[in-house]
Amino acid sequence: MLIVGAGATGGYFGGRLAEAGRNVTFLVRPARAALLAQRGLRITSPAGESVIYVRTVTAPSLDGPYDLIVLAVKSYGLAEAIADLRPAVGPHTVIVPLLNGMRHIDALVQAFGPEHVYGGVCMIAGTLTAEGDIVQLTGLHRLAYGPLDGAPHPRLTAVTEALSGAGFDSEGTRTITQQMWEKWLFLASLGVVTTLMRSPVGAVLAAPGGPAFTDGVVAEAVAIVTAAGHPPREPALRFLRASITNARSVPTTSSMYRDMQAGLPVEADAIVGDLLTYAERLGVQAPLYAAAYTNLSIYSAGREA
Numbered sequence: 001m002l003i004v005g006a007g008a009t010g011g012y013f014g015g016r017l018a019e020a021g022r023n024v025t026f027l028v029r030p031a032r033a034a035l036l037a038q039r040g041l042r043i044t045s046p047a048g049e050s051v052i053y054v055r056t057v058t059a060p061s062l063d064g065p066y067d068l069i070v071l072a073v074k075s076y077g078l079a080e081a082i083a084d085l086r087p088a089v090g091p092h093t094v095i096v097p098l099l100n101g102m103r104h105i106d107a108l109v110q111a112f113g114p115e116h117v118y119g120g121v122c123m124i125a126g127t128l129t130a131e132g133d134i135v136q137l138t139g140l141h142r143l144a145y146g147p148l149d150g151a152p153h154p155r156l157t158a159v160t161e162a163l164s165g166a167g168f169d170s171e172g173t174r175t176i177t178q179q180m181w182e183k184w185l186f187l188a189s190l191g192v193v194t195t196l197m198r199s200p201v202g203a204v205l206a207a208p209g210g211p212a213f214t215d216g217v218v219a220e221a222v223a224i225v226t227a228a229g230h231p232p233r234e235p236a237l238r239f240l241r242a243s244i245t246n247a248r249s250v251p252t253t254s255s256m257y258r259d260m261q262a263g264l265p266v267e268a269d270a271i272v273g274d275l276l277t278y279a280e281r282l283g284v285q286a287p288l289y290a291a292a293y294t295n296l297s298i299y300s301a302g303r304e305a
Contacts, residue, residue: 001068001162002027002088004081006036006056008126008255009098010072011134013143013168015041018054020166025066026056027085033058035132045136065090068162071097071108072122075270078104082111089116094155096120096145096163100187101270102180105148118159119176120145121183127258137251141168146176181230186240187254188275189221192292193244194257195266195299201244201252213288214245220286224275227282260299268296 003014004027011026018024018041028036033056040051057063064087073081078099089095089112097104098120108117121144125137143163147153151174160172173179190201193214197204204210218240222232232240243252256266272293279286 001025001070002057002064002066002085003070003072004085005072005077006032006041006054007072007074008128008134009122009124010070011041011128012043012124012126012136012141013072013098013122013163013166014070015043015050015052015054015134016141016166016168017163019050019052022162022166024054025063026054027062027088028056028058030058032056032132039131039133042131042133043136044133046139059084062087064088065093067092067094068159069093069095070120070163071095071099073099074265075099075101075104075267076265078107082107086111092155094118094159096159098122098143099270100267101184101274103270103274114148117148118145118153119148119180121176121179123183127255142171143168144171144173144176144179146173148177150174150177178230178233181225181228182232182236184271184275185221185225185232185236186243188271188289189217189240189244190252190254191256191271192217192221192289194252194254195260196288196292196295198257198260200257205245211245217288218244220279220284220288221275223284224279224282224286224289227284228278256296263303265303266296266300268293268300272296 002025003010006026006028014024014026036056040053043050066088069088093116095116096118097108123140123142127135146156156172164170193201193204259266276286276289276293
């Protein structure tokens with residue numbers, strides 16, 4: 001299988017698969033390939049430390065096609081990744097994207113056709129160190145994937161076998177589209193809370209007005225996705241509330257917050273902006289999301305100045 005990207009997400013799941021003996025190749029930039037050859041793919045997690053020496057390939061020397069491609073890049077890197085991985089897509093290739101939001105699905109279907117594109121969800125709190133090593137911040141590490149239309153698919157069993165048995169939770173499913181919307185609900189809510197207030201969840205909840213603010217953020221997000229035709233199921237709501245409105249979530253942050261703290265680009269459009277577009281189109285009032293998107297847009301413009 002080909003893992004496109006060796007950052008905190010692709011590097012973690014691809015590294016675990018390689019560690020379990022799977023035939024894994026990483027499509028990376030030349031500098032990342034050189035670093036991985038020198039240091040190995042290093043993962044620090046609550047379970048300990050691993051150093052895995054992995055096979056890498058760069059776009060000019062991509063050797064394909066591959067039966068399975070796991071796409072793990074940020075939304076702002078999607079167009080470049082699509083161009084790079086074209087030689088890896090053959091007649092029977094399945095692409096499992098682990099991007100946030102939903103906009104990437106249309107781009108991938110347009111580029112490769114619906115027969116090649118699954119939906120995918122990953123749940124992990126991870127980051128990269130200055131040395132390029134991966135740090136898993138909590139014990140959560142879950143993949144889900146499956147056909148977007150929920151219909152039976154002849155490759156689902158093989159994809160599930162390829163992505164299972166590597167020490168993380170892995171599920172082939174025919175409800176992946178609903179799960180993608182539920183993850184979007186979670187990420188957007190967590191992102192709005194932490195980036196608008198520039199603080200972890202626990203600090204927000206401890207501040208005057210914090211609980212009412214987090215409740216408001218969750219209520220807006222639930223209203224948007226429900227109006228869009230994907231009302232969250234009760235387990236997803238429980239997970240969301242436990243993560244964002246529960247005082248025990250003291251260390252909880254979002255990847256956008258961590259990226260802002262590091263001065264890095266953020267996925268403002270894919271995570272917050274697109275959900276706000278749904279709200280405007282469907283007539284859902286979302287003033288907290290509007291404020292957060294303005295805040296993120298100002299941050300992004302400042303980085304580019």
